[in-house]
Amino acid sequence: MQLDFTEQKTEGRFVMYCHSEALKGDGIRESLNTYNTFVWNKGEEQTVWIDEIPYTFPEQAILPLMGNQHFRFEHPPQLVAWKFNREFYCILDHDQEVGCVGFLFYGIRTPFFITLNAKEAENFEKLQSTLVDEFGERDRFKGEMLRSLLKRLIIKTTRLGKSQTESCHDLADHKLDLIRRFALLVELHFRQQHEVRFYAESLNKSAKTLSNLFALYGQPSPSKIIHDRIVLEARRLFLYTDKSAKEVSFELGFANPEYFSRFFKSKTGNSITVFKSRK
Structure with missing residues (x-):
């Protein structure tokens, strides 16, 4: 399943993939229309190829991916993903809100696999369900509601990433x-x-x-x-x-x-x- 929202005035686009074979990234081949992406592996560990280098994608883990990365997965149907372009939400312009630039995206640690325990996985399940419901709405508030939920997703993932980065515990x-x-x-x-x-x-x-x-x-x-x-x-x-x-x-x-x-x-x-x- 693929859920898609586009704002006509700005060409902002937010897409959610639920266990879809279509999930992949074309990186610089798609340079005119790039997206940042969060991918959640809800199944067993699998291989992800990022710029043709294979990595092990752990089970119950979140992987942030940038628009300039080429990526594909061994078993896309095990995955849920959210991708968005800068016209929908610019992480550079709104870094004070979410604090992910230079950490989750454009950071030093890449790829960055952020693991979820049972409670965290349950929280992401709830967020996924809320997003699915919102994609089904048809009123004029839909875009702002989806943007708010995306911000929640980014902040939750950033917090988890920091908690799993040892140097962040000591860094002011x-x-x-x-x-x-x-x-x-x-x-x-x-x-x-x-x-x-x-x-x-x-x-x-x-x-x-x-x-x-x-x-x-x-x-x-x-x-x-x-x-x-x-x-x-x-x-x-x-x-x-x-x-x-x-x-x-x-x-x-x-x-x-x-x-x-x-x-x-x-x-x-x-x-x-x-x-x-x-x-």
Whole structure:
């Protein structure tokens, strides 16, 4: 079953999949109409492929997925999912309301499997039932009610994610916000800005302060996060487009394609030629 709501004026769209074979994400292939997604595995553990990398999706777990990720599932009928575009609800514009940017979405930890105990699963069952009922309404309040329920879903998942992230237990809110802001800045600027200094200055911090904070709470170094994001985008472009190595290097801010080729091989262990041959 697929339930769909679209606002005609804004083209905002909110979709709910209930045990549907149609559930998948086309990532950058669908770049003109991207959606953020929450997927709930209500069955046994299964495999999810994200950008062609297989992961084990635990039973009774929630998985947030971003619009630029390509994903598919081993057993879609075991899943319930909610996806929405930025016209329906923009998590960037409303981060003060839900606090998920740089954590659930555009965060450092990916993929992020958030497990549910029996009580939490029951709460999500109730929320699912309420959403199904609301999708069936026909009045002018439907869009705002669905938006409110989506916000509830995001906040509940964010709270659970924080409770299951050890570093969040020790991090003061302002330090967690600093890490979240860094993650978002990387997402916005990784194509042009490859040095930690740019991000540190944007946050009014020194590069050393950032590195120390990330090390203190067991996070990857800021430089590694930047490099990993560049490599991830390069992989996507090689997997899902026909762009040449030279085109990809320029798109990712490398003036010298040969330097980019060496960078890619040092981070992945494979040359670009070998990687593309495995598509």
